[in-house]
Amino acid sequence: MAGLLILLVTTIAAQAQTYTVLHNFTGCADGDTPxxxxxxxxxxxxxxxxxxxxxxxxxxxxxxxxxxxxxxxGGVLRPLQEFSLNQNNIAFPLNYGxxxxxxxxxxxxxxxxxxLLDCYSDTCGLVFRLQPPPAACTSVFCLWTVTVLHQFxxxxxxxxxxxxxxxxxxxxxFGTTPDGSAxxxxxxxxxxxxxxxxxxxxxxxxxVMDNxxxxxxVGIDGSHGHGGVFxxxxxxxxxxxxxxxxxxxxxxxxxxxxxxxxxxxxxxxxxxSHGGTGGGGTIFxxxxxxNSxxxxxxxxxxxxxxNYGPQSPLTMxxxxxxxxxxxxxxxxxxxxxxxxxxxxxxxxSDLYSWELGPNGxxxxxxxxxxxxxxxFGTTSxxxxxxxxxxxxxxP
Numbered sequence: 371m372a373g374l375l376i377l378l379v380t381t382i383a384a385q386a387q388t389y390t391v392l393h394n395f396t397g398c399a400d401g402d403t404p405x406x407x408x409x410x411x412x413x414x415x416x417x418x419x420x421x422x423x424x425x426x427x428x429x430x431x432x433x434x435x436x437x438x439x440x441x442x443x444g445g446v447l448r449p450l451q452e453f454s455l456n457q458n459n460i461a462f463p464l465n466y467g468x469x470x471x472x473x474x475x476x477x478x479x480x481x482x483x484x485x486l487l488d489c490y491s492d493t494c495g496l497v498f499r500l501q502p503p504p505a506a507c508t509s510v511f512c513l514w515t516v517t518v519l520h521q522f523x524x525x526x527x528x529x530x531x532x533x534x535x536x537x538x539x540x541x542x543x544f545g546t547t548p549d550g551s552a553x554x555x556x557x558x559x560x561x562x563x564x565x566x567x568x569x570x571x572x573x574x575x576x577x578v579m580d581n582x583x584x585x586x587x588v589g590i591d592g593s594h595g596h597g598g599v600f601x602x603x604x605x606x607x608x609x610x611x612x613x614x615x616x617x618x619x620x621x622x623x624x625x626x627x628x629x630x631x632x633x634x635x636x637x638x639x640x641x642x643s644h645g646g647t648g649g650g651g652t653i654f655x656x657x658x659x660x661n662s663x664x665x666x667x668x669x670x671x672x673x674x675x676x677n678y679g680p681q682s683p684l685t686m687x688x689x690x691x692x693x694x695x696x697x698x699x700x701x702x703x704x705x706x707x708x709x710x711x712x713x714x715x716x717x718x719s720d721l722y723s724w725e726l727g728p729n730g731x732x733x734x735x736x737x738x739x740x741x742x743x744x745x746f747g748t749t750s751x752x753x754x755x756x757x758x759x760x761x762x763x764x765p
Contacts, residue, residue: 387721387722387763387764387765388763388764389722389729389761389762389763390443390761390762390763390764391728391729391730391753391759391760391761392438392440392443392444392445392746392759392760392761392762393438393444393445393447393759393760394728394753394754394755394757394759395420395423395753395755395757395758395759395760396423396755396757397422397423397427397755397757398423398424398425398426398427399423399424399425399427399434399449399452399511400420400423400434400436400447400449401419401420401422401423401424401433401434401436401449401757401758402420402421402422402423402434402757402758403420403421403422403423403750403751403757403758404418404419404420404421404734404735404748404749404750404758404759404760405419405420405421405734405735405748405750406418406419406468406469406479406534406682406734406735406748407468407534407682407683407735407736407737407738407747408438408468408735408738408746408747408748408760409468409469409470409471409738410738410740411471414439414440414740415437415438415439416437416438416439416440416738416746416760417435417436417437417438417450417469417477418435418436418438418468418469418735418748418760419433419434419435419436419469419479420433420434420436420758421433421750423757424452424453424454425449425452425511426454431452431453431454432453432454432483432484433453433481434449434450434451434452434453435449435450435451435453435469435477435479435500435514436448436449436450437450438760440746440762445760446510447510447760448507448510448511448512449511449513450477450500450513450514451500451513451514451516452513453481453484468534468682468735468736469534470534470535470536470537472499472537472541472543473537473541476499476500476501476502477499477500477514478497478498478499478500478519478535478543479497479498479500479534479535480495480496480497480498480531480532480533480534480535480545481495481496481498481531482495482530482531482532483495483530484496484521494521494522494523494524494529494530495521495522495529495530495531495547496518496519496520496521496522496531497518497519497520497531497535497543497545497555498516498517498518498519499516499517499519500514500515500516500517501514501515501517502514502515503515519543519555519562520553520555520562520564522547526551526566527547527551527553527564527566528546528547528548528549528551528553529547529549530547530548530549531545531546531547531548532548532574533545533546533547533573533574533575533576533577533629534576534629535576536576536577536578536579538579538583539583540556541556541557542554542555542556542557543555543556543562544567544576544577544579544585545576545577546569546573546574546575546576546577546587547573548573548574551566551567551568551569552566552567552568552569552573552577552585552587552602553565553566553567554567567602567609568609568611569587569589569600569602569611573587573588573589573590574627575587575588575626575627575628575629575630575683576629577602577629577630578629578630578631578632578638578683579632580632580636583604584601584602584603584604585601585602585603586599586600586601586602586614586630586632586638587599587600587602587629587630588600588626588627588628588629588630588640589626590625590626590627594616594617594618594619596616596617596618596619596623596624596625596645597616597617597624597625597626597627597642598613598614598615598616598617598626599613599614599615599626599630599638599640599656599663600612600613600614601614614638614656614663615656615663615665617642617645619645620645621646621647621652621667621670622642622645622646622652622654622665622667623641623642623643623644623645623646623651623652623654623667623670623679624642624643624644624645625642625643625644625645626640626641626642626643627643627681628640628641628643628679628680628681628682628683628684628694628736629682629683630683631683631684631685631686633686633690636657636658637655637656637657637658638655638656638657638663639653639654639655639656639684639686639692640653640654640656640683640684641653641654641679641680641684641694642654642679643678643679643680643681643697644673644675644677644678644679646667646670646671646679647670648670648671648672648673649671649672649673649674649675649677650670650671650672650673650674650677650678650679650696650698650699651670651671651673651677651678651679651680651696651699652667652668652669652670652671652679653667653668653669653680653684653692653694653709653718654666654667654668655668668692668709668716668718669707669709669716669718671696671699671705671707672699673696673698673699676698677697677698677699677702678696678697678698679696679697679699680694680695680696680697680736681695681697681733681734681735681736682694682695682734682735682736683736684736684737685736685737685738685739687739687743689711690711691708691709691710691711692708692709692711693706693707693708693709693721693736693737693739693745694706694707694736694737695707695733695734695735695736695737695747696733697732697733697734698732699723701723701724701725703724703725703726703731703732703751703752704723704724704731704732704733704749705720705721705722705723705724706720706721706722706733706737706745706747706763707719707720707721708721721745721763722763724749724752726751726752727752728752728753728754729752729753729759729761730748730749730751730752730753730758730759730761731749731750731751731752732749732750732751732752733747733748733749733750734748734750735747735748735750743765744762744763744764744765745762745763745764746760746761746762746763747760747761748760748761749761
């Protein structure tokens, strides 16, 4: 376990920013291939997940949920759960949008596989909750209790979820599956009841919710076949879907997979993974205007059909600036970018561009900010062991 505490630090100046590798994943107890956007707790700890890895350092390990405490130039990583099909039948916590803290303070997420039902020779995936032990942990390796809230059945509620989940004010949980299904899980006694929500197109991203309880999300179908932005509104008779925008594979881009965020004025912000004037995806703002919505393209990344733009939701700071990552722009293995808003005029710039090696590469998760404006995230590859890194960018 000492490997979790021995951290190699790499620092590089990039456009007046300082890039630092805080942790190099080993592929064992700390995980392998981190994919999720990190989230903060009130004590200043970060939480995330890896697609592979586990304590036995073998192919029987299927992902880790971890807690990371940043320190000056490094930090301490604690595994919270080690998933294995052989032990707990849970595999691949592919939460691109990140884990979620529930109203009870516990951690919630999804796994792409796991559960009891066989879906095309793979289990269908599930929704889980992690609870800390009743006594405070005194060691690095102190696993949390995992509870399966729901196991997907392929039909009619979908399978292989990759999205994060969100909660409404009543404690109901919402998420999506990639085959065009969405779901609501409502607590009931000691269990959870599922409501299936028909949803317009395949989606790997989760929802964002407004104050009225309406859900907004993206899908890769749309009326032109290039993806769209959707609204789901609830009524006593059920959920109603409205298409807010369908991408055309022109300057607006194609294939939105990264999910949405919502500002206080009701504007939606998101990304496309391909297309745009540069060919490598776009950043967009979608604003309500009467009974319709107007799309403005804010950034267009350089790339081609093989290059992928943002894969996770954007992050907005208090000044209204946007941050995110591209998976394979820049030198071909990803960038961290900032879109600066000055009186409605947007300027987009790269804060860091990876070259696959000890500093990481191919980020899938997005960007997380702290109170001082420092940026944190992960890459799915690279680092000392080639298994990905946790990074920080300071102004």
